[in-house]
Amino acid sequence: MKQVMMPAIGAVIVLTLLSAVFANRVSASKKQTRTNNGNSFAVLELFTSEGCSSCPPADALLARIQTEAGNKPIYVLAYHVDYWNRLGWKDVFSQPQYSKRQYQYSQQLPSQVYTPQLVVNGQTSCIGSDESAVTNAIGDALGNGTTASLGIKAQLQPGKANFTYEVTGNTGNNQLLIAVVQKHAVSKVERGENEGRTLSHVQVVRDLQAFKLRDGKQGAASIHLPDGFNTQDWELIGMIQDPETGVISAAARASL
Template sequence: MDSNSGQGFAVLELFTSEGCSSCPPADELLERIQKDAGNKPVYVLAYHVDYWNRLGWKDVFSNPDFSKRQYWYNSKFTSQVYTPQLILNGKTEFVGSDEEQIRNTLTAALNGKPITTLSLQGHQVGKNLNITYLSEGQPVQGKLIVAMVQKHAVSIIKAGENKGRTLTHAQIVKQFSTFSLSPERKGSETVVLPAGFDTQKWELIGFIQNPDTGEILAAAKTSVPSPSASL
């Protein structure tokens, strides 16, 4: 892939569910976008919501916190809550399978000029993860959000709208944490690792988000090195 001509970035947040028959095409599209992005600053996050669970199939990746996040966006600018819904950079929403609109807006975002940047590092210490961050450029008002992401999974669906299907998932958010940025715009935070964490199969995606508007101002990702034998 050629490098993008601008210095912009794109955070794509998909709200999805294994219980929704309209969601697999959106999941597949996000996986293609992830692969097509190469080394471009494209950050894909799939949040599995829990409000489909009462309709015949419990999504093992679902979390009520992810549903709350979708409703939070609804309170900011979205007209409704549904799946599959995609939010790009915290300010534009799409049907998650609308490939043409998503790719066009993604290209425009990559050609943008962000006013600040973010870098992340993660280090495993026992059952915890130490996260260090640095934001440079113009000072901004925002919160630091860090998501722990499982890169790939496969599920066999035995009930509900997708009964009998084998679904592949990419960039599954397993947990996310919100922190206040330090006045120096750099610092460190510690989170407890989720069950099943694997340094080879997971990554960290972080972004700075304006809590009043929802707009995402900077983003970064990093892998987590394997802990040393002494830990």
């Protein structure tokens, strides 16, 4: 790559201007976060498929984001859609309801239906393998606070989890969604566009259930858990979402 050397004086001026712009952005971001109680978060919903040759780079990018997120309020959810199944390989993680969820987003955003598509907080979307677009979307989400919050506590029972939840803020007619998430999975693809490849997945959504919020914004319910569920390899992620607009106003991991 050809490098262009900047004159020393020009470089100082440019760096000074960049520093001023960065400082202003940081200040504005902090001010906005304080105004909105600082409850910012980013829910990353990736619509993907083992039958799509463009999807593995998006899966890899989300895996890295998941690893680097640490304690940040970033929630990664990978939905394997089923409309690729007819093209030579049936994705064992795919479910019709995930395709339906993506089609619903296509009406709400609006957007086209494609893989890999990433939807952030139910409000924006981009190509899931476009690192620059994904990074910007996460930054925007974490820079915008919210007045709503969600807390979930769950107790494991044989084959199910009993949980309680508490919601604050103006949630209107929103729903509580609980995603049952398998943190890691590996699959060897024998046909289709990824024939012969061994694919690694993170944050695979194995079930997604909706619950009506009760009056008082506190309640209890239960959700079925798949065989093999354990606290090390699986987790439960909750979201407060407006079913009409698709906007997600709060999210949290369940305390197991």
